[in-house]
Amino acid sequence: MLDLGFVRANLELVRQKMRERGLPDILGDFEALDAERRKQLSEAEALKARRNKASDEIARLKKQKQDASALIAEMKQAGLEIQALDEQAKASDDKLREVLRNVPNIPHATVPLGRGAQDNQEVRRWGQPREFDFEPKAHWDLGPELGILDFERAAKIAGARFAVYFGVGAKLERSLANFMLDVHTREHGYTEVLPPFIVNSASLYGTGQLPKFTEDLFKLEGSDYWLIPTAEVPVTNLYRDEVLEAERLPVKHCAWTACFRSEAGSYGKDTRGIIRQHQFQKVELVKFTSPETSYEELESLTRDAEAILQRLELPYRVVALSTGDLGFSSAKTYDLEVWLPSSREYKEISSCSNFEAFQARRANLRFRNGKTGKAELLHTLNGSGLAVGRTWVAILENYQQSDGSVVVPEALRPYLDGMEKISRR
RNA sequence: GGAGAGGUGGCCGAGUGGCUUAAGGCGGCGGUUUGCUAAACCGUUGUACGGUCAAAAGCUGUACCCAGGGUUCGAAUCCCUGCCUCUCCGCCA
Structure with missing residues:
Protein backbone atom coordinates (compact mmCIF):
# COMPACT_ATOMS: atom_id res chain seq x y z
CA MET A 1 0.00 0.00 0.00
CA LEU A 2 1.17 3.51 -0.73
CA ASP A 3 1.24 6.16 1.98
CA LEU A 4 -1.94 8.24 2.06
CA GLY A 5 -0.06 11.50 2.71
CA PHE A 6 2.42 10.72 -0.07
CA VAL A 7 -0.32 10.10 -2.60
CA ARG A 8 -2.10 13.30 -1.58
CA ALA A 9 1.10 15.37 -1.90
CA ASN A 10 2.27 13.72 -5.14
CA LEU A 11 -0.96 12.98 -6.93
CA GLU A 12 0.32 13.82 -10.41
CA LEU A 13 3.48 11.77 -9.98
CA VAL A 14 1.48 8.76 -8.80
CA ARG A 15 -0.96 9.12 -11.70
CA GLN A 16 1.99 9.27 -14.12
CA LYS A 17 3.56 6.13 -12.61
CA MET A 18 0.26 4.27 -12.84
CA ARG A 19 -0.01 5.21 -16.51
CA GLU A 20 3.46 3.68 -16.96
CA ARG A 21 2.06 0.49 -15.45
CA GLY A 22 -0.82 0.64 -17.90
CA LEU A 23 -3.38 1.57 -15.21
CA PRO A 24 -4.48 5.14 -15.99
CA ASP A 25 -7.67 5.13 -13.90
CA ILE A 26 -6.63 3.22 -10.82
CA LEU A 27 -6.78 6.27 -8.50
CA ASN A 102 -5.84 -1.58 -5.02
CA VAL A 103 -3.13 0.81 -6.13
CA PRO A 104 0.05 -1.13 -6.96
CA ASN A 105 3.54 -0.04 -6.00
CA ILE A 106 5.33 2.77 -7.82
CA PRO A 107 7.94 1.42 -10.23
CA HIS A 108 11.51 2.47 -9.42
CA ALA A 109 13.13 5.06 -11.72
CA THR A 110 15.43 2.38 -13.20
CA VAL A 111 12.57 0.10 -14.29
CA PRO A 112 12.33 0.01 -18.12
CA LEU A 113 9.15 1.54 -19.52
CA GLY A 114 6.97 -0.90 -21.35
CA ARG A 115 3.56 -2.41 -21.92
CA GLY A 116 4.30 -5.95 -20.94
CA ALA A 117 6.69 -8.91 -21.01
CA GLN A 118 7.79 -8.07 -24.54
CA ASP A 119 9.40 -4.89 -23.22
CA ASN A 120 11.44 -6.54 -20.48
CA GLN A 121 15.15 -5.86 -20.77
CA GLU A 122 17.84 -8.48 -20.72
CA VAL A 123 20.52 -7.42 -18.23
CA ARG A 124 23.10 -10.20 -18.64
CA ARG A 125 23.60 -13.80 -19.75
CA TRP A 126 25.63 -16.56 -18.17
CA GLY A 127 26.74 -19.80 -19.78
CA GLN A 128 26.34 -21.18 -23.29
CA PRO A 129 23.29 -23.25 -24.23
CA ARG A 130 24.60 -26.68 -25.11
CA GLU A 131 24.65 -27.88 -28.73
CA PHE A 132 22.97 -31.26 -29.01
CA ASP A 133 23.93 -33.79 -31.69
CA PHE A 134 20.53 -35.38 -31.19
CA GLU A 135 17.00 -34.06 -30.72
CA PRO A 136 16.74 -33.16 -27.00
CA LYS A 137 13.65 -34.46 -25.25
CA ALA A 138 11.29 -32.57 -22.99
CA HIS A 139 11.34 -33.47 -19.29
CA TRP A 140 7.78 -34.83 -19.51
CA ASP A 141 9.15 -37.53 -21.80
CA LEU A 142 12.52 -38.00 -20.11
CA GLY A 143 11.14 -38.26 -16.57
CA PRO A 144 8.54 -40.98 -17.18
CA GLU A 145 10.97 -42.89 -19.41
CA LEU A 146 13.51 -42.93 -16.60
CA GLY A 147 10.78 -44.12 -14.24
CA ILE A 148 11.25 -41.16 -11.89
CA LEU A 149 8.21 -39.06 -12.81
CA ASP A 150 4.56 -40.13 -13.08
CA PHE A 151 1.66 -37.98 -14.21
CA GLU A 152 -1.01 -40.66 -14.62
CA ARG A 153 -0.87 -41.81 -11.03
CA ALA A 154 -0.74 -38.17 -9.83
CA ALA A 155 -3.93 -37.48 -11.77
CA LYS A 156 -5.52 -40.54 -10.17
CA ILE A 157 -4.75 -39.59 -6.58
CA ALA A 158 -5.15 -35.80 -6.99
CA GLY A 159 -5.83 -34.40 -10.45
CA ALA A 160 -4.33 -32.34 -13.25
CA ARG A 161 -1.28 -30.20 -12.54
CA PHE A 162 0.14 -32.64 -10.02
CA ALA A 163 3.11 -35.02 -10.30
CA VAL A 164 4.53 -37.98 -8.40
CA TYR A 165 8.31 -38.42 -8.16
CA PHE A 166 9.76 -41.89 -7.74
CA GLY A 167 13.18 -43.07 -6.59
CA VAL A 168 16.04 -40.89 -7.81
CA GLY A 169 13.48 -38.37 -9.03
CA ALA A 170 12.26 -37.79 -5.48
CA LYS A 171 15.79 -37.81 -4.16
CA LEU A 172 16.94 -35.31 -6.79
CA GLU A 173 14.21 -32.90 -5.71
CA ARG A 174 15.19 -33.29 -2.06
CA SER A 175 18.89 -32.94 -2.88
CA LEU A 176 18.32 -29.74 -4.80
CA ALA A 177 16.48 -28.16 -1.87
CA ASN A 178 19.28 -29.21 0.51
CA PHE A 179 21.96 -27.94 -1.84
CA MET A 180 20.27 -24.54 -2.18
CA LEU A 181 19.72 -24.17 1.57
CA ASP A 182 23.33 -25.15 2.29
CA VAL A 183 24.75 -22.58 -0.13
CA HIS A 184 22.55 -19.76 1.16
CA THR A 185 23.06 -20.48 4.85
CA ARG A 186 26.79 -21.32 4.70
CA GLU A 187 27.98 -18.86 2.11
CA HIS A 188 25.43 -16.08 1.70
CA GLY A 189 24.58 -15.40 5.34
CA TYR A 190 20.91 -16.34 5.36
CA THR A 191 19.28 -17.84 8.45
CA GLU A 192 17.07 -20.80 7.65
CA VAL A 193 13.39 -20.69 8.60
CA LEU A 194 10.84 -23.48 8.41
CA PRO A 195 7.46 -21.74 8.62
CA PRO A 196 3.88 -23.04 8.55
CA PHE A 197 2.60 -23.84 5.05
CA ILE A 198 -0.77 -22.47 6.11
CA VAL A 199 -1.37 -18.82 6.98
CA ASN A 200 -4.26 -16.58 8.00
CA SER A 201 -5.71 -13.86 5.79
CA ALA A 202 -3.91 -11.06 7.67
CA SER A 203 -0.60 -12.47 6.46
CA LEU A 204 -1.80 -12.63 2.87
CA TYR A 205 -2.98 -9.07 3.17
CA GLY A 206 0.42 -8.02 4.51
CA THR A 207 2.32 -9.22 1.47
CA GLY A 208 -0.33 -8.04 -1.01
CA GLN A 209 -1.95 -11.28 -2.22
CA LEU A 210 -5.20 -10.24 -0.59
CA PRO A 211 -7.66 -8.72 -1.20
CA LYS A 212 -6.98 -8.56 -4.94
CA PHE A 213 -5.75 -12.05 -5.81
CA THR A 214 -8.09 -14.45 -3.99
CA GLU A 215 -8.55 -16.46 -7.17
CA ASP A 216 -4.93 -17.62 -7.22
CA LEU A 217 -5.09 -19.14 -3.74
CA PHE A 218 -6.32 -22.34 -2.11
CA LYS A 219 -8.50 -21.66 0.90
CA LEU A 220 -9.27 -24.23 3.57
CA GLU A 221 -13.00 -24.55 3.90
CA GLY A 222 -14.71 -23.30 7.04
CA SER A 223 -11.67 -21.47 8.36
CA ASP A 224 -9.47 -18.44 7.88
CA TYR A 225 -6.64 -20.70 6.75
CA TRP A 226 -5.03 -20.54 3.33
CA LEU A 227 -2.30 -22.67 1.73
CA ILE A 228 0.75 -20.51 1.09
CA PRO A 229 1.43 -19.63 -2.57
CA THR A 230 5.07 -18.87 -1.65
CA ALA A 231 7.25 -18.78 1.48
CA GLU A 232 7.34 -15.03 0.99
CA VAL A 233 4.00 -14.86 2.82
CA PRO A 234 4.87 -16.55 6.15
CA VAL A 235 8.47 -15.31 6.21
CA THR A 236 7.76 -11.65 5.40
CA ASN A 237 5.02 -11.67 8.04
CA LEU A 238 7.34 -13.06 10.73
CA TYR A 239 8.03 -9.58 12.06
CA ARG A 240 4.60 -8.11 11.43
CA ASP A 241 3.76 -5.41 14.02
CA GLU A 242 7.31 -5.49 15.34
CA VAL A 243 10.09 -2.91 15.54
CA LEU A 244 13.50 -4.39 14.69
CA GLU A 245 16.72 -2.89 16.05
CA ALA A 246 18.74 -1.16 13.33
CA GLU A 247 21.90 -3.16 14.18
CA ARG A 248 20.13 -6.38 13.17
CA LEU A 249 19.64 -5.18 9.59
CA PRO A 250 19.69 -6.54 7.06
CA VAL A 251 17.77 -9.56 8.36
CA LYS A 252 18.20 -12.35 5.80
CA HIS A 253 16.13 -15.53 5.81
CA CYS A 254 15.93 -18.47 3.48
CA ALA A 255 13.11 -20.98 3.66
CA TRP A 256 12.24 -24.21 1.93
CA THR A 257 8.48 -24.73 1.62
CA ALA A 258 5.89 -26.31 -0.54
CA CYS A 259 3.86 -23.74 -2.46
CA PHE A 260 0.24 -24.07 -3.55
CA ARG A 261 -1.39 -22.18 -6.38
CA SER A 262 -4.82 -22.57 -7.91
CA GLU A 263 -3.54 -21.46 -11.35
CA ALA A 264 -7.02 -20.21 -12.15
CA GLY A 265 -6.87 -18.34 -15.41
CA SER A 266 -3.82 -20.19 -16.70
CA TYR A 267 -5.80 -22.91 -18.47
CA GLY A 268 -3.94 -24.15 -21.50
CA LYS A 269 -0.66 -22.60 -20.31
CA ASP A 270 2.25 -24.94 -19.63
CA THR A 271 -0.16 -27.85 -19.46
CA ARG A 272 2.53 -30.43 -20.11
CA GLY A 273 5.16 -31.31 -17.57
CA ILE A 274 5.86 -29.87 -14.17
CA ILE A 275 6.51 -26.24 -15.08
CA ARG A 276 3.17 -25.10 -13.72
CA GLN A 277 1.80 -27.21 -10.86
CA HIS A 278 -0.74 -26.74 -8.09
CA GLN A 279 1.95 -27.82 -5.64
CA PHE A 280 5.67 -27.22 -5.98
CA GLN A 281 8.68 -26.63 -3.81
CA LYS A 282 10.73 -23.52 -3.59
CA VAL A 283 13.65 -22.21 -1.59
CA GLU A 284 12.88 -18.57 -0.96
CA LEU A 285 15.20 -15.73 0.00
CA VAL A 286 13.71 -12.89 2.07
CA LYS A 287 15.42 -9.71 3.26
CA PHE A 288 14.41 -6.93 5.61
CA THR A 289 16.58 -3.86 5.05
CA SER A 290 16.85 -0.15 5.75
CA PRO A 291 15.49 2.08 2.97
CA GLU A 292 19.01 3.34 2.12
CA THR A 293 20.41 -0.08 1.23
CA SER A 294 17.49 -1.91 -0.33
CA TYR A 295 18.62 -1.54 -3.94
CA GLU A 296 22.13 -2.79 -3.18
CA GLU A 297 20.47 -5.67 -1.37
CA LEU A 298 18.32 -6.41 -4.43
CA GLU A 299 21.48 -6.75 -6.52
CA SER A 300 23.14 -9.08 -4.01
CA LEU A 301 19.98 -11.13 -3.52
CA THR A 302 19.78 -11.62 -7.28
CA ARG A 303 23.45 -12.69 -7.32
CA ASP A 304 22.77 -15.12 -4.49
CA ALA A 305 20.06 -16.78 -6.55
CA GLU A 306 22.25 -16.76 -9.67
CA ALA A 307 25.01 -18.54 -7.72
CA ILE A 308 22.85 -21.66 -7.58
CA LEU A 309 22.46 -21.77 -11.35
CA GLN A 310 26.18 -21.17 -11.81
CA ARG A 311 27.13 -24.01 -9.46
CA LEU A 312 24.77 -26.30 -11.32
CA GLU A 313 26.26 -25.00 -14.57
CA LEU A 314 22.89 -24.17 -16.05
CA PRO A 315 22.84 -21.39 -18.67
CA TYR A 316 20.55 -18.50 -17.78
CA ARG A 317 19.84 -14.85 -18.32
CA VAL A 318 18.73 -12.03 -16.06
CA VAL A 319 15.84 -9.86 -17.17
CA ALA A 320 14.61 -6.57 -15.71
CA LEU A 321 10.81 -6.54 -15.81
CA SER A 322 9.27 -3.54 -17.53
CA THR A 323 6.66 -1.28 -15.92
CA GLY A 324 3.92 -3.17 -17.74
CA ASP A 325 4.99 -6.59 -16.44
CA LEU A 326 5.84 -5.67 -12.85
CA GLY A 327 3.98 -7.47 -10.05
CA PHE A 328 1.43 -5.61 -7.92
CA SER A 329 3.59 -5.10 -4.81
CA SER A 330 6.98 -4.76 -6.49
CA ALA A 331 8.95 -1.58 -7.23
CA LYS A 332 11.60 -3.44 -9.22
CA THR A 333 11.98 -7.07 -10.28
CA TYR A 334 14.69 -9.14 -11.93
CA ASP A 335 13.61 -12.49 -13.34
CA LEU A 336 16.16 -15.28 -13.69
CA GLU A 337 15.42 -17.41 -16.72
CA VAL A 338 17.06 -20.79 -17.25
CA TRP A 339 17.67 -22.32 -20.65
CA LEU A 340 15.34 -25.17 -21.57
CA PRO A 341 16.59 -27.14 -24.62
CA SER A 342 13.21 -28.74 -25.38
CA SER A 343 11.51 -25.41 -26.05
CA ARG A 344 14.73 -23.64 -27.05
CA GLU A 345 13.94 -20.69 -24.78
CA TYR A 346 14.76 -19.16 -21.42
CA LYS A 347 12.11 -19.96 -18.78
CA GLU A 348 11.51 -18.14 -15.49
CA ILE A 349 13.07 -19.95 -12.53
CA SER A 350 13.36 -17.09 -10.05
CA SER A 351 11.86 -13.67 -9.49
CA CYS A 352 13.77 -11.21 -7.29
CA SER A 353 11.95 -8.09 -6.14
CA ASN A 354 12.34 -5.01 -4.01
CA PHE A 355 8.98 -4.07 -2.51
CA GLU A 356 10.40 -1.00 -0.79
CA ALA A 357 7.94 -0.03 2.00
CA PHE A 358 4.87 -1.31 0.15
CA GLN A 359 4.54 -4.58 2.09
CA ALA A 360 6.05 -3.06 5.24
CA ARG A 361 3.26 -0.49 5.35
CA ARG A 362 0.58 -3.16 4.99
CA ALA A 363 2.22 -5.50 7.51
CA ASN A 364 3.50 -2.77 9.86
CA LEU A 365 7.13 -3.91 9.63
CA ARG A 366 9.42 -1.34 11.19
CA PHE A 367 12.91 -0.72 12.50
CA ARG A 368 14.27 1.77 14.99
CA ASN A 369 16.29 4.39 13.14
CA GLY A 370 19.46 4.90 15.20
CA LYS A 371 19.82 8.52 14.16
CA THR A 372 16.30 9.74 14.80
CA GLY A 373 15.29 7.15 17.40
CA LYS A 374 12.01 6.81 15.51
CA ALA A 375 10.36 3.64 14.31
CA GLU A 376 10.37 3.70 10.50
CA LEU A 377 9.12 1.33 7.83
CA LEU A 378 11.53 -1.32 6.62
CA HIS A 379 12.08 -2.29 3.03
CA THR A 380 11.30 -5.90 2.14
CA LEU A 381 12.79 -7.96 -0.67
CA ASN A 382 12.46 -11.53 -1.80
CA GLY A 383 13.42 -13.88 -4.55
CA SER A 384 13.31 -17.55 -5.35
CA GLY A 385 16.60 -19.17 -4.71
CA LEU A 386 15.36 -21.21 -6.65
CA ALA A 387 12.13 -22.85 -7.70
CA VAL A 388 13.11 -26.46 -7.02
CA GLY A 389 10.78 -28.15 -9.50
CA ARG A 390 11.89 -25.97 -12.40
CA THR A 391 15.53 -26.58 -11.46
CA TRP A 392 14.77 -30.30 -11.58
CA VAL A 393 13.39 -29.77 -15.09
CA ALA A 394 16.43 -27.75 -16.17
CA ILE A 395 18.82 -30.45 -14.99
CA LEU A 396 16.96 -33.22 -16.77
CA GLU A 397 16.75 -31.33 -20.04
CA ASN A 398 20.20 -29.72 -20.08
CA TYR A 399 22.11 -32.78 -18.87
CA GLN A 400 20.31 -35.42 -20.94
CA GLN A 401 22.31 -37.86 -23.04
CA SER A 402 21.41 -39.46 -26.35
CA ASP A 403 20.59 -42.74 -24.57
CA GLY A 404 17.99 -41.03 -22.35
CA SER A 405 20.16 -40.97 -19.26
CA VAL A 406 20.94 -37.75 -17.36
CA VAL A 407 24.36 -36.70 -16.05
CA VAL A 408 24.26 -35.35 -12.50
CA PRO A 409 25.90 -31.90 -12.16
CA GLU A 410 29.08 -32.19 -10.11
CA ALA A 411 27.93 -29.81 -7.38
CA LEU A 412 25.00 -32.11 -6.70
CA ARG A 413 26.79 -35.44 -6.57
CA PRO A 414 27.63 -35.30 -2.85
CA TYR A 415 23.90 -34.96 -2.21
CA LEU A 416 23.14 -38.06 -4.31
CA ASP A 417 25.63 -40.46 -2.73
CA GLY A 418 28.14 -39.67 -5.46
CA MET A 419 25.81 -40.69 -8.28
CA GLU A 420 27.15 -39.46 -11.63
CA LYS A 421 24.34 -40.42 -13.91
CA ILE A 422 20.60 -41.12 -13.71
CA SER A 423 19.71 -44.10 -15.84
CA ARG A 424 16.68 -46.27 -16.27
CA ARG A 425 16.81 -49.10 -13.76
C1' G B 1 -12.77 -32.38 22.61
C1' G B 2 -13.89 -31.01 28.30
C1' A B 3 -12.81 -27.58 32.57
C1' G B 4 -10.47 -23.24 34.34
C1' A B 5 -7.27 -18.66 34.23
C1' G B 6 -5.68 -14.74 31.42
C1' G B 7 -4.50 -10.76 27.15
C1' U B 8 -2.68 -3.23 29.85
C1' G B 9 2.96 1.04 26.64
C1' G B 10 9.79 -1.43 24.17
C1' C B 11 9.49 -4.95 28.82
C1' C B 12 7.43 -6.11 33.89
C1' G B 13 3.21 -4.73 36.39
C1' A B 14 -1.05 -1.72 39.18
C1' G B 15 -5.69 -0.32 37.85
C1' U B 16 -13.91 -2.97 39.18
C1' G B 17 -17.55 3.60 35.65
C1' G B 18 -15.42 10.30 36.21
C1' C B 19 -9.39 11.68 41.29
C1' U B 20 -5.93 8.07 34.83
C1' U B 21 -3.35 13.12 31.13
C1' A B 22 -2.68 4.58 32.42
C1' A B 23 0.37 4.45 39.03
C1' G B 24 5.13 2.23 40.04
C1' G B 25 9.40 -0.21 38.24
C1' C B 26 12.87 -1.80 34.26
C1' G B 27 14.93 -0.35 29.68
C1' G B 28 16.02 3.74 26.17
C1' C B 29 17.38 8.92 25.39
C1' G B 30 19.31 13.77 27.43
C1' G B 31 21.68 16.01 31.59
C1' U B 32 24.30 16.69 36.66
C1' U B 33 28.27 14.40 39.31
C1' U B 34 32.89 11.59 37.82
C1' G B 35 40.38 10.11 36.57
C1' C B 36 37.59 5.65 34.19
C1' U B 37 33.61 2.27 35.08
C1' A B 38 29.61 1.74 38.20
C1' A B 39 26.16 4.08 41.30
C1' A B 40 23.12 8.14 42.62
C1' C B 41 20.11 12.24 41.24
C1' C B 42 17.14 15.35 37.65
C1' G B 43 14.44 15.50 33.13
C1' U B 44 12.29 12.88 29.10
C1' U B 45 9.57 8.77 26.60
C1' G B 46 4.61 5.21 21.80
C1' U B 47 1.61 4.83 17.16
C1' A B 48 -2.01 6.45 13.60
C1' C B 49 -5.13 10.09 11.49
C1' G B 50 -6.59 15.37 11.37
C1' G B 51 -5.95 20.99 12.20
C1' U B 52 -2.35 25.09 12.10
C1' C B 53 2.31 26.20 8.87
C1' A B 54 5.17 27.40 2.19
C1' A B 55 7.69 23.22 4.63
C1' A B 56 9.85 21.34 8.99
C1' A B 57 9.81 22.06 14.10
C1' G B 58 6.38 23.45 17.46
C1' C B 59 1.52 23.90 19.15
C1' U B 60 -3.26 21.65 19.01
C1' G B 61 -7.47 17.86 18.34
C1' U B 62 -9.14 12.76 17.98
C1' A B 63 -8.38 7.63 18.41
C1' C B 64 -5.59 3.47 20.34
C1' C B 65 -5.25 -0.90 27.27
C1' C B 66 -6.05 -8.34 21.97
C1' A B 67 -10.09 -7.51 17.88
C1' G B 68 -15.17 -6.25 16.64
C1' G B 69 -19.92 -4.86 18.46
C1' G B 70 -23.07 -3.00 22.70
C1' U B 71 -24.64 -0.26 27.48
C1' U B 72 -23.64 4.94 29.32
C1' C B 73 -23.53 12.01 29.39
C1' G B 74 -18.75 9.35 30.14
C1' A B 75 -15.57 2.56 29.41
C1' A B 76 -8.83 -0.09 30.30
C1' U B 77 -12.95 -0.93 33.88
C1' C B 78 -19.75 -3.36 32.70
C1' C B 79 -22.24 -6.76 28.68
C1' C B 80 -21.96 -9.84 23.95
C1' U B 81 -19.07 -12.24 20.02
C1' G B 82 -14.44 -13.70 18.08
C1' C B 83 -9.11 -14.52 18.23
C1' C B 84 -4.84 -15.77 20.93
C1' U B 85 -1.94 -17.50 25.31
C1' C B 86 -1.40 -20.45 29.73
C1' U B 87 -2.88 -24.61 33.32
C1' C B 88 -5.34 -29.36 34.15
C1' C B 89 -7.91 -33.66 31.87
C1' G B 90 -8.78 -36.62 27.41
C1' C B 91 -7.00 -37.92 22.53
C1' C B 92 -2.96 -38.00 19.18
C1' A B 93 2.38 -38.21 15.14
Missing part, protein backbone atom coordinates in the same frame (compact mmCIF):
# COMPACT_ATOMS: atom_id res chain seq x y z
CA GLY A 28 -10.39 7.06 -9.40
CA ASP A 29 -11.81 10.10 -7.62
CA PHE A 30 -9.16 10.05 -4.94
CA GLU A 31 -9.16 13.82 -4.39
CA ALA A 32 -12.89 14.09 -3.75
CA LEU A 33 -12.91 11.06 -1.45
CA ASP A 34 -9.94 12.38 0.49
CA ALA A 35 -11.43 15.85 0.93
CA GLU A 36 -14.76 14.39 2.05
CA ARG A 37 -13.09 12.08 4.52
CA ARG A 38 -11.07 14.89 6.09
CA LYS A 39 -14.08 17.14 6.39
CA GLN A 40 -16.14 14.48 8.16
CA LEU A 41 -13.23 13.55 10.40
CA SER A 42 -12.73 17.15 11.50
CA GLU A 43 -16.39 17.60 12.33
CA ALA A 44 -16.60 14.39 14.32
CA GLU A 45 -13.41 15.15 16.20
CA ALA A 46 -14.49 18.69 17.09
CA LEU A 47 -17.69 17.30 18.56
CA LYS A 48 -15.79 14.64 20.48
CA ALA A 49 -13.49 17.29 21.92
CA ARG A 50 -16.56 19.11 23.19
CA ARG A 51 -17.95 15.91 24.69
CA ASN A 52 -14.69 15.16 26.48
CA LYS A 53 -14.70 18.61 28.04
CA ALA A 54 -18.35 18.23 29.04
CA SER A 55 -17.64 14.86 30.65
CA ASP A 56 -15.05 16.46 32.89
CA GLU A 57 -17.55 19.17 33.74
CA ILE A 58 -20.22 16.59 34.59
CA ALA A 59 -17.82 14.77 36.86
CA ARG A 60 -16.94 18.01 38.61
CA LEU A 61 -20.59 19.01 39.09
CA LYS A 62 -21.51 15.60 40.48
CA LYS A 63 -18.60 15.69 42.88
CA GLN A 64 -19.83 19.02 44.17
CA LYS A 65 -23.37 17.61 44.44
CA GLN A 66 -24.66 20.02 41.83
CA ASP A 67 -27.21 19.39 39.11
CA ALA A 68 -25.73 18.19 35.79
CA SER A 69 -28.92 17.01 34.10
CA ALA A 70 -28.99 19.82 31.51
CA LEU A 71 -25.47 19.06 30.39
CA ILE A 72 -26.15 15.31 30.37
CA ALA A 73 -29.19 15.85 28.17
CA GLU A 74 -27.15 18.02 25.82
CA MET A 75 -24.42 15.39 25.59
CA LYS A 76 -26.94 12.67 24.96
CA GLN A 77 -27.93 14.60 21.86
CA ALA A 78 -24.29 15.21 20.94
CA GLY A 79 -23.67 11.48 21.24
CA LEU A 80 -26.22 10.79 18.53
CA GLU A 81 -24.61 13.34 16.24
CA ILE A 82 -21.19 11.87 16.88
CA GLN A 83 -22.44 8.42 16.03
CA ALA A 84 -23.86 9.66 12.73
CA LEU A 85 -20.68 11.57 11.83
CA ASP A 86 -18.50 8.61 12.78
CA GLU A 87 -20.48 6.37 10.47
CA GLN A 88 -20.11 8.79 7.57
CA ALA A 89 -16.41 9.23 8.23
CA LYS A 90 -15.94 5.47 8.47
CA ALA A 91 -17.72 4.98 5.15
CA SER A 92 -15.52 7.58 3.44
CA ASP A 93 -12.42 6.11 5.04
CA ASP A 94 -13.37 2.63 3.85
CA LYS A 95 -13.89 3.90 0.31
CA LEU A 96 -10.57 5.72 0.30
CA ARG A 97 -8.70 2.74 1.68
CA GLU A 98 -10.37 0.49 -0.85
CA VAL A 99 -8.97 2.71 -3.59
CA LEU A 100 -5.54 2.83 -1.96
CA ARG A 101 -5.43 -0.93 -1.32
